[in-house]
Each structure stands twice: as C-alpha cells, then as structure tokens.
Amino acid sequence: PSTNTESWGSRVGLILAMAGNAVGLGNFLRFPVQAVQNGGGAFIIPYLICFLLMGVPLLWIEWSMGRFGGKHGHHSTPFILDTMDRRSFWKYIGVFGIFTNIAVASYYCYLESWTMSYVFHSVAGTFAGMDQGQVASFFEKYVDVGVSTTGIPYEAVIFFLLCLILNTWILSKGLSGGVEKAAKIGMPLLILFGVFLAYKGITLQAGKEGALFGGSVGLNFLWTPQFDSLANPKVWLAAAGQIFFTLSVGMGTIQCYASYVSKKDDIALNAMSAGWMNEFVEVVLGSAILIPISVGYLGIDRVIELTASGGLGLGFRTMPFLFSQWGTFIGAFAGVAFFGLLFFAGITSSLAMGTPWMGFMQDEFKWTREKAALSFGIIVLILGLPTVLFFNEGVFDEYDYWAGTVSLVVFALAETILFAWVFGMTKGWKEINDGADLKVPSFYKFVIKWITPFLLIFVFVGSLIGPAGGDWGAAFAGLGNGEGWNLDNGSIIAQLMNKGIKQQIAATTDSALVE
Ligand code: PHE
Ligand code: NA
Numbered sequence: 001p002s003t004n005t006e007s008w009g010s011r012v013g014l015i016l017a018m019a020g021n022a023v024g025l026g027n028f029l030r031f032p033v034q035a036v037q038n039g040g041g042a043f044i045i046p047y048l049i050c051f052l053l054m055g056v057p058l059l060w061i062e063w064s065m066g067r068f069g070g071k072h073g074h075h076s077t078p079f080i081l082d083t084m085d086r087r088s089f090w091k092y093i094g095v096f097g098i099f100t101n102i103a104v105a106s107y108y109c110y111l112e113s114w115t116m117s118y119v120f121h122s123v124a125g126t127f128a129g130m131d132q133g134q135v136a137s138f139f140e141k142y143v144d145v146g147v148s149t150t151g152i153p154y155e156a157v158i159f160f161l162l163c164l165i166l167n168t169w170i171l172s173k174g175l176s177g178g179v180e181k182a183a184k185i186g187m188p189l190l191i192l193f194g195v196f197l198a199y200k201g202i203t204l205q206a207g208k209e210g211a212l213f214g215g216s217v218g219l220n221f222l223w224t225p226q227f228d229s230l231a232n233p234k235v236w237l238a239a240a241g242q243i244f245f246t247l248s249v250g251m252g253t254i255q256c257y258a259s260y261v262s263k264k265d266d267i268a269l270n271a272m273s274a275g276w277m278n279e280f281v282e283v284v285l286g287s288a289i290l291i292p293i294s295v296g297y298l299g300i301d302r303v304i305e306l307t308a309s310g311g312l313g314l315g316f317r318t319m320p321f322l323f324s325q326w327g328t329f330i331g332a333f334a335g336v337a338f339f340g341l342l343f344f345a346g347i348t349s350s351l352a353m354g355t356p357w358m359g360f361m362q363d364e365f366k367w368t369r370e371k372a373a374l375s376f377g378i379i380v381l382i383l384g385l386p387t388v389l390f391f392n393e394g395v396f397d398e399y400d401y402w403a404g405t406v407s408l409v410v411f412a413l414a415e416t417i418l419f420a421w422v423f424g425m426t427k428g429w430k431e432i433n434d435g436a437d438l439k440v441p442s443f444y445k446f447v448i449k450w451i452t453p454f455l456l457i458f459v460f461v462g463s464l465i466g467p468a469g470g471d472w473g474a475a476f477a478g479l480g481n482g483e484g485w486n487l488d489n490g491s492i493i494a495q496l497m498n499k500g501i502k503q504q505i506a507a508t509t510d511s512a513l514v515e
Contacts, residue, residue: 097252
C-alpha cells in the first residue's frame with residue numbers, strides 16, 4: 001500500500017484546483033484560433049455538442065475512475081486502470097496518462113514562460129511607443145526566429161528556467177500546500193483580469209482608440225450559428241480536439257486529482273462545477289478578448305490570415321501593440337492583465353501535468369515529494385529544450401500534434417471502453433453516483449455506453465485517415481475512380497509517413513515572417 005498521504009484541503013479548493021487544471025492557455029489562445037479557423041459560428045454548434053456528448057461523459061468517467069483508484073491507494077493511471085481490470089494490458093495503456101503529461105508540459109511550460117516574460121515587459125513599458133512591426137520583431141528576437149547569430153534565445157531560456165523552478169517549488173509543497181493554494185490565488189485573479197479585458201473587448205467601438213471595426217464584429221462572427229458546417233467532418237474533428245484539450249480529458253490529470261478526494265465525496269456535481277467553470281471561461285471570457293479586440297482593429301480577413309498557422313503569433317506579436325492604442329497606462333495595465341491571466345491559466349495547468357508523475361513516484365517508489373517534484377522539473381527541462389532551441393523548426397507543433405492531440409484521443413477511447421464495457425456500466429454507474437447529492441440523469445448511462453465510444457471512434461478514424469481539405473466526398477470518389485484516397489497532410493497516417501511535415505514547417509515560417 002501507498003505511503004502517499006496527500007489530500008485536498010477543502011471542497012472549494014478541490015474545485016478550484018480542478019478548474020485551474022482545465023482552464024489554461026487553451027481557453028484563451030487555442031479556442032479563439034480554432035473557432036476562427038473553422039468558420040466562427042460554424043464551429044460553435046459542433047463544439048457544444050462535443051462538450052455535452054463527449055466532454056461531460058469523460059469528466060464523469062475520469063473523476064469516478066480516479067476516486068475508485070484512490071480508494072485502493074493508487075494515484076496515477078497505470079495502477080488506477082489496473083484496479084479496474086486485472087489484465088496487465090490496461091496497466092500499460094495507463095502509462096499514457098503519465099507520459100502524455102510530461103510531453104505536453106515540455107512545450108506548454110515554454111509557452112507559459114513567455115507569458116511570464118511578457119508580464120515583466122508590460123510592467124517595464126517595453127512595448128510602449130513601439131509600432132506593430134517593432135512589437136512583431138520583439139517577439140521574433142525573443143524566440144530567436146533566425147535573428148541572432150548564436151541561435152540561442154537567451155532571455156527565453158532564462159524565463160523558461162524560472163518558470164520550471166516555480167513549478168517545481170509549488171509541486172514540492174504538495175497538493176493542499178502547493179497546488180491548491182496556487183489555484184486559490186490564481187483563479188480569482190484570472191477571472192478578475194478576464195472580466196476587465198472582456199469588458200474592453202465587448203465595448204471596443206469603431207472609430208475610437210484607433211479601432212476600425214469595433215468589438216461586435218468579432219463577436220458576431222463567432223456567435224452567428226451556421227448550420228451547414230454540421231456536415232463537415234473536419235469542423236467536427238477540430239471541435240472534438242478542442243473539447244479534449246480544454247477539459248484536460250484523455251490526459252490522466254483528472255484521474256490523478258480525483259484519486260485524492262475522499263471515498264464518499266460527491267463527484268457527479270464536483271465534476272460539473274469544474275467542467276462548466278472551464279466552459280464559462282472559454283466561451284464567455286475566452287471569446288470576448290482575443291477575437292473582438294484583434295478583429296476590431298484588423299478586421300476578420302486579416303485575423304483569419306494571421307491565425308492560419310496557429311494562434312501564438314496573434315497573442316504575442318499583435319496584442320501588445322493593440323493594447324498600446326489604449327494609452328500608456330491602460331495599455332500597460334491591459335498587457336499585465338492579459339499576460340498575467342495567461343500566466344495563471346498556464347501555471348495551474350502545468351502543475352496538474354506534474355501530479356501524475358509525482359503520484360506514481362510517491363506511490364510505487366516511495367519517493368519524497370521534493371524528489372518527485374525535482375525529477376519532474378528536470379525531465380521537463382530536458383524534453384523542453386528542443387522546443388526552445390528549435391522553435392522555428394516546427395518542434396513545438398510536433399509535440400502539440402502527437403502529445404496534445406493524438407494521444408488524448410487514443411487514451412480516452414481506451415479508458416471509455418474499459419469503463420463502459422470491461423468494468424461495466426452497472427458498476428460504473430454506481431461509482432459515478434456514489435455519494436452524489438444530485439444523481440446524474442439516467443440518459444447519460446446510455447450516452448456513456450454507446451454515444452461517447454462511437455464518437456471517439458469517429459474522431460479517431462477521422463484523424464487517422466482524414467482526407468485532404470476535409471473533403472470526404474472527394475476522397476470516396478477518388479476510391480471509385482482509381483485516384484486513391486487523398487490523405488490530408490495533417491492526418492495521423494500522413495504524419496507517420498512524414499508527408500507534409502516539410503510543407504507544414506514552410507507554412508509556419510512564412511507566416512511567422514509576414515507583416
Ligand atoms: N486544459 C488545459 C488548457 O486548456 C491544458 C491541459 C491539458 C492541462 C492537459 C492539463 C492537462 O490549456
Ligand atoms: Na481549458
């Protein structure tokens with residue numbers, strides 16, 4: 001049995017930590033970009049359906065798996081899965097739930113360190129008086145996109161180290177003394193900054209403060225539903241991918257956090273509190289900041305163009321300049337609010353990525369939490385350095401693709417089959433509702449058994465063999481007329497065959513250098 005005696009301090013602390021785990025850079029940078037790239041209002045309907053039919057069921061599955069494993073003294077997915085079915089196969093599947101986190105943390109913490117640095121530069125007034133070109137080249141120098149001769153982005157490396165030291169230190173303070181405290185401080189500040197920026201975004205008016213269009217243009221683009229997209233599998237895949245990433249499902253972090261709740265704690269309602277808090281932050285705050293402000297200044301077409309190869313540029317090359325349109329003081333404050341919000345969102349998520357590894361080492365090898373935390377920091381440093389040093393070579397995107405997208409779907413599919421079909425829905429349903437103040441509607445028993453696995457298979461197969469441009473009709477026609485199946489460069493098979501990687505890098509570099 002485990003000597004690991006970690007636990008949560010309070011129900012509020014648990015929910016804030018779980019919400020902090022879910023609410024991350026994904027809510028403010030990834031969501032708006034996915035929405036823009038997939039047609040704004042065309043994205044929202046599949047997104048909400050995926051939330052209700054895949055996200056919510058997976059939250060219940062993962063929370064109840066975690067609490068179940070915790071009762072048996074296990075706090076990481078290899079042994080949590082092992083308690084649910086003795087065939088050793090599942091134990092190995094569970095390893096995903098540790099390593100995916102480490103791999104995601106390796107690029108996520110780098111991004112998190114940018115937000116730290118940008119808070120510092122907003123306070124220091126670095127961006128005041130810069131024009132758009134200067135802010136953009138500040139970013140390029142920062143990540144060293146072919147600017148210096150040494151090829152080492154010194155400042156980026158220093159902030160990356162600082163960020164890892166901070167994460168390691170908080171993790172070494174344990175669950176209630178470190179992670180929970182960070183969430184109790186970070187989440188309220190994040191909401192405060194978010195509300196301020198959302199207010200600025202929504203009230204941005206055409207013709208004022210240098211804005212050409214006003215915030216409502218971006219909001220309308222996002223919130224005018226377009227039903228024709230329902231027939232486009234590509235949009236569905238993007239929506240499902242965003243739901244996974246944003247809720248942190250398919251990762252192993254939720255199971256780990258939930259393994260530290262006590263036996264009779266309500267999980268049905270706690271899971272919904274944390275999950276819906278993430279959705280509030282994403283669809284209300286997340287959609288009222290980046291898009292309304294950038295579209296208000298630049299127009300929809302330009303923003304679509306800027307996000308074509310990912311959203312990082314928009315946040316770090318463009319936003320500081322737009323904020324400075326609001327005057328020196330409010331501009332600097334908005335910079336602190338925006339990057340500070342990103343920092344709190346980021347750190348409460350990267351801490352979550354550290355806990356499965358820590359739980360595993362504490363449970364199985366009896367490591368102290370200091371040792372476990374330190375080893376996590378060192379591994380992330382080593383694995384993260386390639387994203388720092390070869391950022392421009394597309395390493396960052398490779399990590400995000402394999403660890404942050406593909407492996408989430410694989411793991412979620414496996415655990416859903418284990419939960420609903422091997423462990424079985426009779427026991428599973430009892431686990432979900434045990435200790436619940438409000439019982440889960442029984443409709444969800446059917447959803448978890450049939451709909452969720454079916455959708456997951458659809459997402460998995462779709463991302464495995466997705467056709468070029470998401471055009472399934474043309475791909476099937478190609479099968480008939482002998483042209484063969486035209487794979488999308490982004491599909492898993494195409495990526496495995498290495499096709500398209502070069503093109504992808506070329507696209508990233510080009511668009512990083514436009515402007
Ligand atoms: N859900 C987080 C976000 O939206 C990312 C995350 C993934 C956090 C996996 C923890 C584990 O940014
Ligand atoms: Na999120």
